[in-house]
Amino acid sequence: MYAYDELDRTIVNERVSEFRDQVARRLSGELTEDEFKTLRLMNGVYLQLHAYMLRIAIPYGTLSSRQMRALAHVARKYDRGYGHFTTRQNIQFHWIKLADLPDAMADLAEVGIHGMQTSGNCTRNVTADQWAGVVPGEIEDPRIWAEIIRQYSTLHPEFSFLPRKFKFAITASDHDRAAIKVHDIGLRIHRNAEGEVGFEVLVGGGLGRTPFLAKTINEFVSHRDILSYVESILRVYNQYGRRDNIYKARIKILVHELGIEKFKQEVEEEWRHVRDGVLALDPSEIEEIRSRFMYPAYETLSDQPEELRKAALNPNFERWRENSVAAHKVPGYAIVTLSLKPVGGTPGDATAQQMDRIADLADKYSFGEIRVGHEQNLALPHVAQRDLPALWRALDEAGVATPNVNLVSDIISCPGLDYCSLANARSIPIAQELTRRFANPDTAALIGRLHINISGCINACGHHHVGHIGILGVEKSGEEFYQITIGGRADEQAELGTLVGPAVPHEQVADVIEDIVEAYLALRQRPDELFVDVVKRLGVAPFKERVYATR
Amino acid sequence: MPLVKGNTVVADDFVHLADDAPLPADGAVLLPAERFLADPKAALSRGDKIGVIWPNNRDVEDLLPYLDGLAAVALVFPVFRDGRAYSQARLLRERYKFKGELRATGQVLRDQFMFMLRAGFDAFEVKKDSDAQVFADVARRFSVFYQPVGDGRIPAFRRRLMHMPESARP
Numbered sequence: 164m165y166a167y168d169e170l171d172r173t174i175v176n177e178r179v180s181e182f183r184d185q186v187a188r189r190l191s192g193e194l195t196e197d198e199f200k201t202l203r204l205m206n207g208v209y210l211q212l213h214a215y216m217l218r219i220a221i222p223y224g225t226l227s228s229r230q231m232r233a234l235a236h237v238a239r240k241y242d243r244g245y246g247h248f249t250t251r252q253n254i255q256f257h258w259i260k261l262a263d264l265p266d267a268m269a270d271l272a273e274v275g276i277h278g279m280q281t282s283g284n285c286t287r288n289v290t291a292d293q294w295a296g297v298v299p300g301e302i303e304d305p306r307i308w309a310e311i312i313r314q315y316s317t318l319h320p321e322f323s324f325l326p327r328k329f330k331f332a333i334t335a336s337d338h339d340r341a342a343i344k345v346h347d348i349g350l351r352i353h354r355n356a357e358g359e360v361g362f363e364v365l366v367g368g369g370l371g372r373t374p375f376l377a378k379t380i381n382e383f384v385s386h387r388d389i390l391s392y393v394e395s396i397l398r399v400y401n402q403y404g405r406r407d408n409i410y411k412a413r414i415k416i417l418v419h420e421l422g423i424e425k426f427k428q429e430v431e432e433e434w435r436h437v438r439d440g441v442l443a444l445d446p447s448e449i450e451e452i453r454s455r456f457m458y459p460a461y462e463t464l465s466d467q468p469e470e471l472r473k474a475a476l477n478p479n480f481e482r483w484r485e486n487s488v489a490a491h492k493v494p495g496y497a498i499v500t501l502s503l504k505p506v507g508g509t510p511g512d513a514t515a516q517q518m519d520r521i522a523d524l525a526d527k528y529s530f531g532e533i534r535v536g537h538e539q540n541l542a543l544p545h546v547a548q549r550d551l552p553a554l555w556r557a558l559d560e561a562g563v564a565t566p567n568v569n570l571v572s573d574i575i576s577c578p579g580l581d582y583c584s585l586a587n588a589r590s591i592p593i594a595q596e597l598t599r600r601f602a603n604p605d606t607a608a609l610i611g612r613l614h615i616n617i618s619g620c621i622n623a624c625g626h627h628h629v630g631h632i633g634i635l636g637v638e639k640s641g642e643e644f645y646q647i648t649i650g651g652r653a654d655e656q657a658e659l660g661t662l663v664g665p666a667v668p669h670e671q672v673a674d675v676i677e678d679i680v681e682a683y684l685a686l687r688q689r690p691d692e693l694f695v696d697v698v699k700r701l702g703v704a705p706f707k708e709r710v711y712a713t714r
Numbered sequence: 715m716p717l718v719k720g721n722t723v724v725a726d727d728f729v730h731l732a733d734d735a736p737l738p739a740d741g742a743v744l745l746p747a748e749r750f751l752a753d754p755k756a757a758l759s760r761g762d763k764i765g766v767i768w769p770n771n772r773d774v775e776d777l778l779p780y781l782d783g784l785a786a787v788a789l790v791f792p793v794f795r796d797g798r799a800y801s802q803a804r805l806l807r808e809r810y811k812f813k814g815e816l817r818a819t820g821q822v823l824r825d826q827f828m829f830m831l832r833a834g835f836d837a838f839e840v841k842k843d844s845d846a847q848v849f850a851d852v853a854r855r856f857s858v859f860y861q862p863v864g865d866g867r868i869p870a871f872r873r874r875l876m877h878m879p880e881s882a883r884p
Contacts, residue, residue: 170870173858181855185825193844201795202825284795314860314871320832321804321863324797401801436809441862448871 164227164532165310166455167275174317175272178279182206183265190262205285205323207253207278208264212584217256217264218281219271223291223309223333224252224535226276228522231533233274235518241267246518248503248511250537250575250626251330252290253281257582284412285323286316286397289331292340293536296458297544299492302352302360305335307453308389311444314452315390322397326404327412329397330369337655342537344368344377344657345629347414348396350389361385366396366426367418370623374659375415378423380430386449388434390442395433399426459530459545464495466548474552482604483555486566497548499529501541501563502573506602509591510576511539513563520561528554538614539575540568570607571615571680572598575626579619579636580643586619588636588643588669593617596673601680610680613694614652629653631695632679633660634672643669649679649706650698661703664711675710682709716846718838719815721853723846728765728786744788744817747772750780758783767819770798774805781812786837791820800833807834808864824852832865 182202189199203209207218219234226234234254238246241263242256249255259267271277281288289309296304312331316322322329332341335352343349349365362384368377384392396414405411418426474480489498501521503511513521521541525533528550529543536542541563546554558564567573574597577583579590594617601607616630620637627633633648644666651660667675683694686705698706717726727742733749737756742763750757750766757764758780765786768777777787787806789799799818806812817837818830824845830838831853840846862869868876 168874170858170873174856174860174870177856177858181825198794198823284797317860318829318856319861320829320865321800322797323829324795324800398801402798406796406798441864447875451871451874 164225164457165222165306166457168455172272172275175275175277175279176269178206178277178318179265179268179272182268186261186265201283201324204283205280206264206268207281208261209282210584211257211582212580213582214258215261215264216582217259217267217278218249218253219256219276219278220281220288221252221254221276221535222288222313223295223306224293224537225295225306226533226535227274228525228531228533230274230276231518231522231525233271233276235515235522237267237270238515238518240270245512245514247509247578248513248535248539248541250539250577250624251288252293252535252537253288254535255578257578279317282328283323284325284327285329286312286319286325287328287330289313289316289333290341290346290537291333292336293534293542294340294489294498294544295335296456297491297493297496297498298336299490300336301492302335302354304453304456305333305341305350305352307449307456308350308352308362309333310456311390311449311452312393315393315442322401325397325401326406327409327414329400329414339653339655339657340536342626342629342653342657344655345370345374345626345653346377348393349377353383355383359383359385362389364389364392364396367415367423368657369413369415370626370628371413372410372621372623373416374623374628375419376657376659377415378418380423380427386446387444388438390444391437391440392430392434394437394442395430398433399429403429459532461493461496461545462547464493464547464549466494468495468549470549470552474555477552480552480555482608483559483564483566484551486570486608487564487568488551491545493545495548497546497551499543499546499551499554499558500536500568501543501558502565502568503540503563504567504573504598505562505565506572506598507595508598510574510594513541517561517563520557521563524554524557524561537575538569538573540573566604567607569612569614571601571610571613572607574598574615574617575630576617577619577624579617579625583619583624585622586636587621587638588619588645590617590619590625590634590636593634593636593645593669593672597676600673600677609690610684611690611693613680613683615676616651626653627651628659629657630660631693631698632676634676637666639666645669645672647672647675647679649703650695652695658699661698663703664707667714671714675714678710679706682706685709715839715841716843718840718846718849719836721850723849727763730767742785744786751776754780765815765817768802770796770802774802774810777806778810781806781810781814784812784814786815786817787812788817788819788839789835791818791822791826794821794823794826800829803830803833803835804864824848827852828856832859832863832867834864 365377618625648660763785
C-alpha cells in the first residue's frame, strides 16, 4: 500500500473544497451547464441517462480495507447500495445526486480516495498490473512508477486541457495484465542489455472509433528520465493534437498521421530541452516514493500446506482453487481473484454488503489489502495458502467465488444503454444472458480461457476490439444490433479482433456466440489450444462459415 | 472585462488595437500577431510599450527575435477547454526567459487561475466580474503541488525530502 501523508491529504481536501464551490455556483446558476461540464468531468462527475454518475479512481488498482469500507458507505448513503468496478481500475456510482456529490467526495477524501481526473481531457487514473508487487518474476513493483506519474500528472498546470483524454498503463511482467498496448502511453518495465532497469515506452494505443495498438517510441528510457520523456510526449500532443474533431483528437491519431518516426523526432527534439531540467529524478526522490509503499510482514511458510491437501478432496473447492488462485512470489502465499461475474449478474457490480464483507476478509486473510483488475474482478493479494479453504467458504457465501475467472462467463462489459447516454445498445442484458448460457462450470472449463468483451457503442469502454470475442452494440433503424469480432486480445500479444459477419439483432447474439464457441471446439487441435490461438491459426473464415451458413 | 494583476483588479494600460485601426504615436498597445509580424520594426520603434496577441496555433518560436522588445504577450484561450496556451506560456517563461507581462485572454474563468499562475501568466483578462473579485482567494486555494514547473513552488516530493532529517533520508 502507498501511505498518503499530510501533503497528499491536503491536495485532496483542497480539491473537494474547490468542487464544493463549483457545485454551489452551478446550483445558483452562476455557472452554465457547459462551463460546469468541464469542471465536473475533471472530478469524475458525468451526467448520464437518469442521474449524475461519480467515478472514483483506484490508482494502480490497490485499495485498503478501510478504503473499501468507505466505498461501501458511499454506495449505501448516497447511491442505491451498489457500485460498479470498471475496466480502468475505477469504481462508478450511477445514482448520485448533484447536491450530495461534495459530501460524498469529502467522505472519500477521509480515506485518501477521490474522483480527480477520472474524466475530462487530462491524464486519467494511472493503471497497473493488478498483481503488482506479488506476482513471481516481476522486474520491480510498477506501482512505484504509477504513483510517481499519478503525482506528476495530478492537477498539472500545462496538461489539464489536452485535446482529449490521456491514459497510462504500466506493467513490469512478461505477461501483460495491464493492457498497455491499448493505452495512450504504455510503459513496460524491463532490464536492458547492461542490466539497468528502465522503460520501454509505447505510444498511441487506444480503442474507440478508430482502434490502434500502441507503437514503441523508445526501447529504453531510464528511471531518471521517464518524467521528462513523458512531459515531452504530452507537450507535443498538447500543441499539435487535433482539436477540430473529437473523434480525431486522441494521441493515436496524431501518431498515425505523423507516423511514429516523425512523432518520435518531435518528441525527442523537445526532450533535448527538458531532459536535464527539473524533472530529472534522482535516486533519493525515487526512494522516497518507494519507501512509502508498505509491504506485509509475511510469515515463513511453505507451499502446499496440509490444509490445502485436505481441502482438495472437496471438488467444489478444488475447482475454485484451480480457477481463481494464482502463484505468489512468497512461499506459502497465494493471490486470490474474486469473481464479480456471477451467473445472471452485472459484470463488475458489487453491493455495499459485499464490499464490507470483502474488506473484513481482506483484514482477516490479506493484510488488509484488495486489488481491482481491468477485467472487473477483485483480488486479495496476500493470502496464506493454509487459509484458502476458510476464505473460499466465506467468499462463496458473499457470492464472489464463481469459478469462472478468465473463462467464457468472465465477461467484460460497459454499463451500456441501461445507464449511459452515449450508448446505442444495451450491454448488461447480453452479458447476463451469456452467463446463463455458459453457467455449467464443466462446459466452461472444457472451453478454457476465453474473454468476451461487450461495448454498447463505438466508444468501446468494454474494450470489444481486444476481446477474444468482441460484441459491439450499434443502432440500425431504431433497433439494437450487435457486431461480433473474434481474435482480439489485450495482452503482450495484443491484436484487434476481426469482424466475423453481419451484425445480428439483440435476441440472436447469445445463439451466435454459442455457435462460435461450438465451432471453436470442433476446430481446435488439442484441448489446450485456446480459442484465440485457433483464430490466429485458421483466420475468421471457418468460423464465419459455421456460424453464418445457417442464418 | 476586468484585468487582474498582482491578485487585484487594475486599470488596463494596454489598448487592444483592431486590425485596421492606425497605430497611435504613443500609449501602450496590444497588436494582433499578423499585424505585428507584418512590420515588427515599426511597432518596436515606437517610444511606448508594445505587446502582441499571439494565437494558440502558432509556434512561439516565431516570436523569439522580438521578445526583448515586447512589453507583453497575450495568449489566447478561445474556449475554456483549449489548453494549448498553457504550453506556450511555459515555453515563453521557462525556456525563452520572457520577462514581460504574460496575459491570459479569452475564456478565462476562476477555475483556471491556479493552472495559469503556475504556467507563468501574470495578467488575466477575466471574463466575469465575480471571478475577478475573488482572484486572490482562489489563487490561495491550493497550498500543495505535486509537479515542478517554472513557478518556483516546491513540489510535494521535494518538500518531503527537505523535511526529512538527514539521517532518515533514503
